[in-house]
Amino acid sequence: MTNYDGQISSYKTVSILGQCFDSKAIVYLANHLPSASLVAIKKFDMDKVRGEVKLVEREIILTRQLNHPNIISYHTAFVASSEVCVVSPLMAYGSCRDLLCRHFNEGLIEPSIIMIIQDVLQALVYIHKKGYIHRAIRASHILISATGQACVTGLRYACPIIINGKWQRSIHSFPATTEKNLNWLSPEILEQNLLGYNEKSDIYSVGMVICELANGSEPFAGMSKTLMLTEKVRGITPQLLDRTTVSKDENLDCGGDCELSPSILNRRFSDDLHELAGLCFTREPYDRPTAAQLLTHPIFKTIRKSLPLPELLKPALPLSDRVGYDTEEMEVFDSISRLSNLNLYSCEWDF
Template identity: 65%
Template structure:
């Protein structure tokens, strides 16, 4: 949608969706008045951002990438001291929002596989373009009202190509990694002379598979030092189901985790998805498949006759449906309290 203009006055802010960029950017639900289109508007508060190059890099890179599973930027502009970016409204929010609000114990396997296919399509594209994402996690995978998953969070990305040459490994460590630590590969975290490459993103994909299946990412709540130690020594996270949760001789859970529910203990994920997660989380990058190779995995044949993702995500309701019946009232900012009651502000929208 290239007809969105760069006049801030043409965007009527409805409510805040969330924050990103370590609280230095605000994402809002807005209406582009001339086209009567609902969009997401991200405002970078430049007075709070020390390194303006990070904002420049993200905007420039996003305008260069063109793929159906990568969040597009419709337009960007400067108004006063702030920079604004306009993108489509991703009505289901992020996958982390879905886990937090509706699926605390994880998504069903079919939903995971559909999201995973879209994520790998996007990842295959950017790897072939010569970039490593370095921030693959559920909060950076947004879902549209039609059930299409889109990758975002490109401010952490880095090029693989240097001076026109494709590098086998790189040694650039992202300046801000606190939010992404649990998802990062062991070789990236080690920061040693061996470096890392695009296979580090594949490790993060494995972490996201576990995150979507279990309801939270592996190593959640663990100290950073212990998490790194576990990764370096080859600890492989697993999907929690009947085959991986230990039981005693009476059939009761003996894992010592009182928070593991009966639903998790009794469910069963397929061998295919267990295998893919294990391949992605291999300690040695050389043995991890590429995104292109993973897309050929037999796992994706299982969703050929699957229900649409929108059906699999019920009872979650897309934001666009929640406001559609009251479009005329959106013009009146008095409806702000109505949107607040819908708990729009609980969304992560960290992109």
């Protein structure tokens, strides 16, 4: 078993993968010199973090406590100068948001969506059993490994369900610094009323992710926060965009700003996928299924004979295939990362 030590000198930076935590952290591709293996290093600039130190601390501690194949793991964490460095396995396809932005602007195909959501639900079953609510399920917080395994991250926004040794029927705390997550949050979290919310709020977010992965765009994109909240409270939710939900006439009526492509208007998602999203969007949390109940849905039986996820994600290639272990390629990437004028921060690699 490889020993990933806490010495910054053991890791040679290859390139910048992207940023996260509102640009307060940068994720690097690095070569762990003792083992000659590629890893991801997330470096939190503590001078920028300042008042949000507890969020960083919470993420590291909670992630190190959890142990599940569908939750990102940390090899080690240490302090180097003014940075907190977290070393994790390289998730070679990056986040689902990256995949949508780079290769699948109009959404993923259905079998790949089902595989990813199955992994996310398995992670949530584990997280909820451990007594936590994630509160930040979104495409940029779902990472895909080279083998096609989806892993959940973003645990800095999680909150405990167990307080003073007692399982709480509802939680009333509003997640801190959550502006970027608002579109995915359930109406009961956003309402902030006396009823509170529980772990089923994560299931509503899963429905948002299904739409995000299927449509290729963020739910409620371009809508004001006030209107988004009003729509959610009224029970209005995003839809899977296909020929059953958007007609060609409606598309023409909406004008050029929102006109959909012919491929979206002609595609057809299964009734099961529409139903799965609908179950997640059940307005009353009491009636909303748990993650374990959703995993019994017949849709997850349809992928048994499907191609592996890496095959379904083509033409996207895992980072390990693009960079590999070739010394010359390493040097090229190392040189590129030194060019300050390149825009290397557009991706969300939220390890």
